[in-house]
Each structure stands twice: as structure tokens, then as C-alpha cells.
Amino acid sequence: MEFNSLYNLDLRSNEFQAKVVAFYYKHWNDFNMPYHKHNSVEIMYVISGKCIVNTVNDSFSMRKGDFILLDANVPHNLVVDKDSPCRMLNIEFIFEQKTANFPSIKDLEQGNPVLASLLARARPYILLRDSDEVYHTLKNLVFELDKGSLNNEWMVQLQLAQLLIRMAGLAAELEDPSYQQIDLYVKNSMDYIHHHYDYPIQVKDIAASVNLHPGYFHRIFKSNTGQTVVEYLTSLRVEKAKMLLAHTDIPVAEISDSIGINSREYFSAIFKKYTGHTPGGYRKSIEKMSWTNLSEDFIHPTQ
Structure with a gap:
């Protein structure tokens, strides 16, 4: 059984783990992507350049170090100007029944109040600013995924857990009104x-x-x-x-x-x-x- 939304309540009460279904680097130039949606959670990270990500209700101008967390089935598109190419790292993941002795999403949420707060917000998308930690984790995750070995599944799960916790921390800082x-x-x-x-x-x-x-x-x-x-x-x-x-x-x-x-x-x-x-x-x-x-x-x- 698979659950694709980051905010599905079953993730917080049963034993599920994240599973990456797509990951890629892409250099965009003079590009206007049609509106579309994925049946998976997506992270779009700007490595260099500038771009605009539009949802039905909002438009986000993004530059190096910005990334957007999109929940599953959120319509969006990407616009890149011809005078300012953009290089991105994208990752898409879903949630599936835990198959081994990895920490589940429930375990992570119970052990980290900041992650619990993120999962309780149920926001369809959120733009975050990185201080290099998320990108470092994303690169390590892609490296492990590229190996394609069954023996490194523990490393993949650890990187995914670290990614969720780091994003939750950035989201908490962004939404805390006392944070200056x-x-x-x-x-x-x-x-x-x-x-x-x-x-x-x-x-x-x-x-x-x-x-x-x-x-x-x-x-x-x-x-x-x-x-x-x-x-x-x-x-x-x-x-x-x-x-x-x-x-x-x-x-x-x-x-x-x-x-x-x-x-x-x-x-x-x-x-x-x-x-x-x-x-x-x-x-x-x-x-x-x-x-x-x-x-x-x-x-x-x-x-």
C-alpha cells in the first residue's frame, strides 16, 4: 500500500517509510513548463541561476539556495527566462509500507517535535531558503540512489530521514513570528x-x-x-x-x-x-x- 501525501494521517499512526521514485539534475533555459502535477511529493532545488515556480494561487521567484516543497497532486509549472538559465536538482518521493527495520515516519515524528509540527500543518507547498545543509543531504541521497545497490538502502533511508528533519527545521524558523x-x-x-x-x-x-x-x-x-x-x-x-x-x-x-x-x-x-x-x-x-x-x-x- 502507498500513501503519497506528506500529510496523510496514516503516516503518523502506522509503519510507513519514504521511497524515492524520481531524481535528476536538469539545466533549464528559455523554458515554460505546462501546468502539471505528480502523484508524489516533490522537492525542486535551485543550484544556480533563477526561475519562477507557479502554483494555482501563488508565484515564487527562486534563486540559488531556494527550494520548494510541493505536496503530491499540487498543480504547478516552471518558468525559466532565456537570459537567466537555471540548474536544478529535483527529487520525488512517495510513502510505502515499511519493509525492513528502518525508522518509520511515525518514529521520526515521535522523536522530533519540529517534524511533527511540519506534518501537522498540511500545507500544499512551502518555499524555503537553504544554508547548504539541505543541498548537502540531497547530494548524498542522490549519490546513494545512483549506486542502485540493495545493500545501501539503510543509507538511503537515513538520508531521507535527515532531509525531512532539516526541511522541518527550516519551515519552523520561517513560520515563527519571533524569528528575525x-x-x-x-x-x-x-x-x-x-x-x-x-x-x-x-x-x-x-x-x-x-x-x-x-x-x-x-x-x-x-x-x-x-x-x-x-x-x-x-x-x-x-x-x-x-x-x-x-x-x-x-x-x-x-x-x-x-x-x-x-x-x-x-x-x-x-x-x-x-x-x-x-x-x-x-x-x-x-x-x-x-x-x-x-x-x-x-x-x-x-x-
Whole structure:
């Protein structure tokens, strides 16, 4: 049995999973698509250029990073101007009875209030703005689908689950009246930092990622987080370094390169400032703690 609407109540009470039925990249130029509809949920993601997506009641001008989530059987068309070609990634999916031990839509909804909120809205379409996370997930999903192997079905289902949850988060932010543009700038910049902390990025690079002047960006970031951009980036790098020192055998001399700091001396200085230990001393303290715990377990085994 298949259910095609994202908002079918049976998805929230029975065991169903998403199934992709179509996916493709397409370069459009000077194109006016007739109105049509699909018996599936569709995501139309603009990779580059501009386009217009029309529904019966609304018209959406879309540019790079915009995508529209269309529920099944919603009439729509696509218009692309000859002077501004558009490259898109489209995915269509339906819902079918769960066939293996994958998380069902019901499982995902029960474990994620934001997704539950999206499914309860029952909107035929919604235009969303991506900060690269959805596109990254879409690309990974297409990569797994292209493999065409039965063995990677788990990866496909995980990517689909991640896609639904990410879209739900963006929809919640869009519809929250207290959500301000400044908050969006800060959130997107933090996303950029978390994806690029292992590069030697600077404040100007982070500001450019959200199209803001560095000085203005610095002010709104500190106002919203209580930290400067540099403090936030440095704190994140130190936490990543602590994880690498504690759980990997990467040489201490190479840890700084793994977190985007070119100078080993500078890395050692800031690490000691934040933790009270040198990087080498921190690793030794973790190893000593692990050995102590192991010895205690050996002497006093758990009953």
C-alpha cells in the first residue's frame, strides 16, 4: 500500500517509510513548463541561476539556495527566462509500507517535535531558503540512489530521514513570528563555522558566507551569542582538538592542522588557555584516567 501525501494521517499512526521514485539534475533555459502535477511529493532545488515556480494561487521567484516543497497532486509549472538559465536538482518521493527495520515516519515524528509540527500543518507547498545543509543531504541521497545497490538502502533511508528533519527545521524558523533576520544570519554563520572550522578561516570569510560587512557581522554575532566570532570559533576548535586528543592516535603535532590552525605554537597557547593543559599533557591525563579506570575495573569487577 502507498500513501503519497506528506500529510496523510496514516503516516503518523502506522509503519510507513519514504521511497524515492524520481531524481535528476536538469539545466533549464528559455523554458515554460505546462501546468502539471505528480502523484508524489516533490522537492525542486535551485543550484544556480533563477526561475519562477507557479502554483494555482501563488508565484515564487527562486534563486540559488531556494527550494520548494510541493505536496503530491499540487498543480504547478516552471518558468525559466532565456537570459537567466537555471540548474536544478529535483527529487520525488512517495510513502510505502515499511519493509525492513528502518525508522518509520511515525518514529521520526515521535522523536522530533519540529517534524511533527511540519506534518501537522498540511500545507500544499512551502518555499524555503537553504544554508547548504539541505543541498548537502540531497547530494548524498542522490549519490546513494545512483549506486542502485540493495545493500545501501539503510543509507538511503537515513538520508531521507535527515532531509525531512532539516526541511522541518527550516519551515519552523520561517513560520515563527519571533524569528528575525539577524537570528538567521547568526545561525547560518554558525553553520558555516561548524562546516569549515578545519580550514584557516577568518572573520571576513564567515561574514562573506552570509553576505554581511565584517564589522556589522561581528556586532550582531556578539549581541546574539555573548561571544565574539573569534571566541566562538576558537572554543569550537579547542573542543574538537580535545576530542581528537582523547579518542584518536593522531600525533599531537598534527592536531593543529586538523582544526584549521596553521601555527602549532599558537594552537598550544590557546589550548592551554582554555583547558589549563598543553595538548600533550591533556592526552597524557586522559590516558592516565583511562588506565586508572581500567585498573579499578580489574581489581573490582562489576558483579
